[in-house]
Amino acid sequence: MAVSFKYWDDCLDPEDMQLMWADPQVSKEWLDAGEGQGQKVHLSRDPDGEAYLTQTEMMAVAVITVHRHFKSQLDPYMIGALAEIASGRRLFVDTYDRKTKETKLGMMQVTTEVAQWLGRELGYKYYDIEEDVNLLYWPFVNVYFGAAYAKWLFSCDEKERTEEFVVRAYKGGKKKATHKSSSPIFQRYLYVKDALLSMRQPESFNELTPDLLANSSSTEGQLICWDSKVSEVDMDAMWSQPDVIKEWTKSGERRGNVRFSHDVKKRPYLSRVEVKTVAEITISRHLSTKGVTPEALAALAEVCSMRFVHGVRSRTGLMGIDYPTAAWLYRDCGHRAYTVSSVDDLYNPFASMYFGAAYLGWLSQYEGRERSHEFIVQAYLGGPENVSLQETGPFWNKFLEALKLYQDPKKEHTGCCIL
Structure with missing residues (x-):
């Protein structure tokens, strides 16, 4: 292993270095160790001379990364x-897998092949490692x-997985995720996670990190305000809707600086008025011939993402549309009203709604025949190849409950209208 750094400044962008210093616990730890602002900060070393991150540093990196790219997910x-169970938080540890003939790198033990696949196929392009794979040793990149x-x-x-499955698969591989041999991995993980929680409670990060990132050029910074993520044309369309004007005016919003709502964990989300308005604008402007109803789109957003801008867990964005599906709709199906060049593009509520509606329309004619409303919803939420009463049937009931939130109570509804 030829890569090595002596200082934090050697493997961090200046903006990320500022964020680290702005964290009170990190700055206290560094100052107590004799480090000083304006000078290079030494990486910690174990007795064997290997560089590692302290728990305080590790959690700061994890929190900033999650707030920036995976908030609510x-x-x-x-x-x-x-990071603890994968590498002991060591920066430069390499592990060669004889079976796969791949080498796992750094704190999170990521292979070059997996990182490149995540970028090319799944749209994770915030960092470009194609020309310099050694960037994988940088803490924030790794x-x-x-x-x-x-x-x-x-x-x-195409299955919803538990936290235990993810942890065991991450460390031991997918094939061993349900085998008894990987059970100790999860027990070790729970012990470490509890220790981290006892060291620092989530509230301290929730209060600090959004404020730090609000003025940065990061994705999370862009998500503080609608105007930083949505085009002027789309914002003008939002401002033209009486219900939106009433809601935004009441909350003190003004043109050019409309804030997303945030929950107690400081996660950005859309109100139901905003969700339905985005759906109405998207359909009227781009998909009026497809027959998709705004109420159905809004209800799907409710089920998919709980209206969170980032999405929830594995579901990306407001409509839960993943990057490969959106890229396919854009590239092969001619849906090009919004560009989708990376997963970050799907954090635009309008883009997510647009591709969600396009996918819904495509599912209505899945395999060349007209599909029922039940099939369309279950296929959207669980995959068209997995539709079954046992596996995806509950999705339909969840959708119907969400649909009631967006239907006009003054009108009679004899059934569900999606298309």
């Missing part, structure tokens, strides 16, 4: 615990791809 304490892989594991093989 991943738990930073999960990422911190995975954690970014490790977290992206963990997120993918939550829905691998």
Whole structure:
């Protein structure tokens, strides 16, 4: 292993270095160790001279990464615990797998092949490692791809996975995730995660990190305000709707600086008024001939993402449309009203709604024949190849409950109208 760094400044962008210093616990730890702002900060070394991150540093990196890229999808304490059981938080550890003939790199033990696959196929392009794979040794880069892989594991093989499955698969491989031999991995993980939680409670991060990132050029910074993520044309369309004007005016919003709502964990989300309005604008502007109803789109957003801008768990964005599906709709099906060049593009509520509606329309004619409303919804939420009463039937009931939230109570509804 030829890569090595002596200082944090050698493997961090200046902006990320500022974020680390801005964290009170990190700055206290560094100052207590004799480090000083304006000077290079030494990486910690174990007795054998190997560089590693302290738990305080590791959690700061995990929290910033999750807030920036995976808000409402991943738990930073999960990422911190995975780094602990994967590598002991060591920066430059390499592990060669004789069976796969691949080498796992860094704290999160990410292979070059997996990182490149995540970028090319799943749209994780915030960091470009194609020309310089040694960037994988950088803490924020390594954690970014490790977290992206963990997120993918939550829905691998088109199945909703548990946290235990993800942890055991991450460390021991998917084939061993349900084998008794990997059970100690999860027990070790739970012990480490509890230790991290006792060291620092989530509230301290929730209060600090959004404020730090609000003025940065990061994805999370862009998600503080609608105007930073949505085009002027789409914002003008939102401002033209009476219900939106009433809601935004009441909350003190003004043109050019409309804030997303945030829950107690500081996760950005859309109100139901905003969701339905985005659906109405998207359909009227781009998909009026497809017959998709705004109420159905809004209800799917409710089920898929709980209206969170990032999405929930493995589901990406407001409509839960993943990057490969959106890219396919854009490339092969001619749906090009919005560009989708990376997974970050799907955090635009309008883009996510657009591709979600396009996918819904495509499912209505799946395999060349007209499909029922039940099939369309179950296929959207569980995959068209997995539709069954046992596996995806509950999705239909959840959808019907969500649909009631968006239907006009003054009108009679004799059934469900999707298309």
